[in-house]
Amino acid sequence: MAISKIGGTGSDNWELISSVTPTAASTAVNFTGLSPYKKLMVMWQGIVLAAATDVTVRLNNDFSQNHTNYRNTNSGSVGSSSFTTQWPFGDGGTVNQNGYAIVNNCDNAGVKILEDGYAVSSNTYGYYRGFYRGSAIINQVSFVTTSTFTAVGTVALYGVK
């Protein structure tokens, strides 16, 4: 599969790794077979879920309690999650989801940092930061919902070598 550069100057030269429309009735998109990237970014645009809930991002298909984050939302609330199996985005819990998550330090055994995350769902939005304490190099990124996708919208994965 061809990898196209999307430009960039300075140290971050983001490459498009893959972009898909989630299959209707599926609950997760698993990007597998990743070679090591220093940074990874998941970007979701125009996603429509079958039922109102949030969306989440999981690294390395890790089912252990290794993801944690905090968030600020437009309602003024500040929240955090204890260690769990994913990072949740879209606190509005609606069917319409847009956002991105940038993860740093993906190519080594150290802690992976959710350095920047943003999600919009209808008229609510939130800003997210956090970390993942798994030690393995990231070779899989999953975009997940506990509803189902409806074959509307795109999920794209970008990387910086």
Place this chain on the structure above:
Amino acid sequence: MKPQVMDVDVNTGESTVREMTDAEFQVYLKDKADAEARANSQK
């Protein structure tokens, strides 16, 4: 019947839709409970 997931091999571009494994389904149920708790906390 368990929910479906979509695997995308970034090297070949091929995508495959399959049923969740038992392990994935157990995590899915836990994630679903967590999502409902988050939604309730926003109300």
